[in-house]
Amino acid sequence: MVRSRVAVVLLSLALLPLGVGAARPTPTPTPMTVTVDLTDAGRRGEFRPDRALGAGIDGAQAGDIDRLLTDHNISAMRSAGLASLTYRLRTELGIEAWHWNEAGSWSDPARQQGYWTSSDALGAPIMLSHGYHLPRRGDTIDNANNADYSRLTDGDPATFWKSNPYLDRRFTGDPAPHPQWLVARLDAPSLIDAARIDWAEPYATAYRVQYWTGADEYDPAGRWADFPGGVVEDGHGGSALLRLSPKPVVAQFVRILMTRGSGTAPAGSTDVRDRLGYAVGEVAFGTLSADGALHDLVRHAPSHTAQTFTHVSSTDPWHRAIDRDPDLEQAGLDRVFRGGLGNGRPIMVPVGVLFDTPDNAAAEIRYLKRRGYPLERVELGEEPDGQYGEAADYGALYLETLDRLRGEAPELVFGGPSLQSALTDTWMDPDPDKSWNSRFIGYLKSRGRLADLGFFSFEHYPFDDICGDIHARLLDQNHLMDRLMARLADEGVPRAIPWLISEYGFSAYSGRAMSEMPSALLMANIVGQFLTEGGAGAYMFGYGPNTPVNQHQPCAGYGNMMLFMAGAQGQAAQPMPSFYTARLLTQDWLAPGDALHRLYVAEAKGSLGEAVKAYAVRRPDGKLGLLILNRSATQDAVVDVAVRTPRRGAHPLHGRADVWSYGPAQYQWLDLGPKSRPGRDLPPAHAVLSRGDWRLIVPADSLAVVVG
Template identity: 50%
Template sequence: MIADFPFRLLAILVLAVLSAGSTPAGAVASAQVTIDLGAGPVNTFTPAVALGAGVDGHARGDASAIYRPATLRAMRSVGLRPLTYRLRTELGIEAWHWNPRGHWSDRKNAQGYWTSNDHPGAPILTSFGYRLPRRGNTIDQAEDNGYSRLADGDPDTFWKSNPYLDRRYTGEDRHPQWLIADLGQKIPVNAIRISWGIPYAVRYSVQYWDGEDQDLPDGYPEGQWRTFPEGMVTAGGGGDGILRLAPDARPARYLRVLLEASSASAPPGASDPRDALGYAVREVSIGTLGADGELRDAVRHAASRKQQTHFFVSSTDPWHRATDLDPDVEQAGIDRVFASGLTHGLPMLVPVGVLYDTPDNAAALLRYLKRRGYPLRGIELGEEPDGQYIAPEDYGALYLQAVDALRAVDAAVPLGGPSFQSLWDEPMMAWAGTSVAPDRPWLARLLSYLQARGRADDLGFLSFEWYPFDDVCAPVAPYLQQAPARLAEAMANLYQQGLPRSTPLLITEYGYSAFATQAEVDLAGALFNADVVGTFLTQGGSAAYLYGYEPSPLDREPQVDCETWGNNTLFVSDQKRNILARTATYHGARLLARQWAGNPTQAHWLYPARVDGESTDTPPLSAYALQRPDGLWAVLLVNKDPTQPWSVALRFAGPEPDAVAWLQGPADLFQFSAAQYQWRAQGKHGRPRRSRPPEHRVLRAHAPLELQLPPWSLTVIRSGGPPARPDTPVRVR
């Protein structure tokens, strides 16, 4: 119900303050923003829950450089309060020793499966990742400096699938594993040589991709897997032999070996039962058989990502050794993060490894956190499994094992995931045909897996990351104008795949792109981030965590053709993480957290706002209307037109559309545009020419005001208005 108020149109507000050099008067376009109070708010949230940021792993030595008092004060000053801890080791195909103290399953040889010590001792200031020596993927999502053991040319190394996907742990038979070779282009193929490790496959099929030819891992070609005429093996004996796949060679770029039954045998001297679970392959060669019976191998074998033929695998054994410590990456220690003040004393969202770790290590972390008395927003299980080609059923099986281990420690802590890399709405070629059910999108198959086991409620929240623009050389303005609709469509797709609308949604990372570009440190980044927060909350989201909390130097993607330097960060820094300048992202995030939002611990009501232009064209504007707990209205306006100022009239729509009223009391205007911020591109030495906070003016008139929105700007207008909060608010998120 609308509160008792003589319902009228709120004043016509046309927001001005043009930036220097803007379009001359007379060329100003006009639009109207309508705030609809009739149906009540679309969402209710508290900023201390909904508006957050994340900290991540970085290079060795960065934690001590970042977690200094002056830097932490600068980070806290933005006003973002809840915190999420990102797990870079999970992206790098590494096991996370979240506590450097702990024990190995094979203590004598300092190897096997690691479990960190769950008893508090000296504060944990840094933690580390350990590379997995049984790795099968050539490419990873972190430093990307590892390589596959399937084509490293070393007969003593091997890839091994994750033993936790065996029936011993899952209670299920249907978890086929696979390896894929990308030969780079279609070449004649009629034979394969597989040098098996132990355990080996007793039943498997060799297949080729019949369909489109696109680069992996970024391409998603249409087609299907077809088994070679002689590519099915039902009584494999391991060893090292050549298998003829067809009488005649046929062109193929992608080959998949689908592994369906294991020998369940252990290598000599093995004592851990996990050594006998899954599949092990030492080396793979692919090509054509000559008249002499020799294989003409098309696979490039090298202990180098850049030199070897690319391989992709379904899973990886988290077994490793003390000597596998990654010298290049570290995570800030759990105790260091909680002591930093970045959590503001609020519950933190903490990750555990799933793809490359063990349930025991996850449970140990939760015991440690509880013994320290640290408040938790929840536990996020895994990081970007979809971007690492794991089948949804395999992730589901590993997820449930981690859930069971965590629930044994604390039955009430919220658990969720999977921190989607993307919101794919189609099946992936990697795991096509591996399920008894028809191929469907990743989330749809994960939900079906959980539901079939009566475990749907174990997905306590769904998390995803949002970096929608991969082409960092493309014009920025069209992308900015598409961004809100793209996010709204992606969120709607989650529900179309079967996600219950009662499941809380979390964006655990967001930014313009996952790749470095000037847009991230320029005005465009601030505009994009504001639209993400506004759109996400309007669509019912629960919490959005900005990526780039820590100071970072500028970077450039080596593979792009354009000269663009940037980073997702609040602060441009030197290589030692000393802050050199605040970016537009800092000023934009602070505007939302401190001016658009009010008291961070109280409920805010978000109402739908529609933008209509003077013509049939859709204005490049966005509007997000809040009623704050102090009773004030705060409207966030985003002008994504890079050259055109816009006049905007605000009105409230409701059951009495004829009535008109002006603003109640003075209005605060906050505006951020080129007048406050301008970037100077100079390669890795790029800096803002000016970097000032938003302009603040108090508008005291009670009559209609004629003002303008500058090109590429953020504006917050804040004033009294109709007391439209419902008698029964929607759920506070």
């Protein structure tokens, strides 16, 4: 290479403005080479930016929707260029039924209770909708507001848990049974030789009381063992006191597995759903004294913090008008479609599955079609693996709901399951195949209906622990993505259907890393890697303005997933790294719009190794777009760009190019606890490479885009 022909672009260091602070001292940049393979061997996926890059709008706590969806905030969010939108369903995380329209009908209208179906009639625009607690709930905790509790250990004889009646074969059409279970976790391993089960209607006539033999929930050697006296084949309901074992067994987890129901219902019931499944009022486990009294180890209280933890396989979506959750709300469907967030494109909409009814889902799709809103994909449920129920149960409800929806809108594409994680393993399960998703795919195959999975969706929050060496975690994300993509393929997810990341971000728990430069590097890397490996689209989480919080680990500090810091009254104020990264991706690396882009392998070599990562795209305007990440915390890189073509092999790339750089010279996060905020907040620096070979300095902890 002739040195006089080389133009070196020093953007991030040279353009630091006066008054912000001097540029940090830096050692001599480390040489790196990025080679783009433009041969057929280097060609990867193809995509259209307006369809492939998007964001999500989620449910919120009371009052947040009105603060979020102002004209100012919507304009700010749209300016990021993330054209596609997915509507997230927080009620599914909160074990709640979704009244997507507050107008509708009850199955028991006289008492304003039962199974709810929102009205599909066109009336005033729906601006807000709500979730409703399920009073037949058996789970102590949930993944949303976590304000409710299990009725199995609440101490109230009038309440009960009931399994989902829609899992009965008369609804599923599945000849295979769907046994149901409840699990209680005692405070510590304890001696157990007795149980009391206060059955409700319908009760189980065949069931087993079992204990988990493993050291913890995920012990691969663990299994469910029957108590010697815990196998019942002729149950009669009522309050059943069982002597489980002649000698006490040490256990912490106790399960009741129900395999045959009584088919009975409470007096006066005329709804078939009341007699399908199983119902339990209260459970107690412990030891029997000499006089036959049960020494109960279960804590009974109407509080998720005070009661003994219980978890169940499913929940009856029956509820009442008085069960509306005042703290959980969803944006109204009309508000979302009419407010401009969808940019005129089809919005991926959800329907409730685990905690709702097929009737309510079908009415929602009818309503949206009657409004004439652009629709393409419908996502069935959200995070069913995070509920730790049976994958086969979700699969049955998925197919049951899909059949209803297809009858309403055969032109739409239905999919899911929007996994909490593509790597979720099952909970207290002796089967060597621990993968929840493998079970789900296997269920669809067993029914001969894998073709009914029109797209496959999962969420991607790679790190629970966001303390320590964050830059090392950025490198780990690449290996994690490789593993999960390979695992999904091995599990049988069809590669011919679109794979979507329905939410992505740094972590499910907030911390400073979400608001520092690593958040920009992670966002760019997830998008670049997923699309290169064949993904069809990725939706960023944290679309609206927000404030820094700490949720999980004190060492993680304060931060949040957000495009903008919220100012007065929750309005978008200071742009964050995710905003500028979104702009770099949608407006610079890619040609804005919906024209076809093709991805090619870009290989980075040099002593910084995996710290430097690059993604290359052939744009519809004929230009090459190159995204380069330097994930070293301390070492700058000087990068030479070469291409490999069928006729010339590998050779330096030269000529005019636009270069954008974003890093510590543009952005700095002040770590001030709850008052943390950006201290330096500038847009990416731009320069023109007018001659010579493509060479640029990519500072530590920064990213660059080259287009030419």
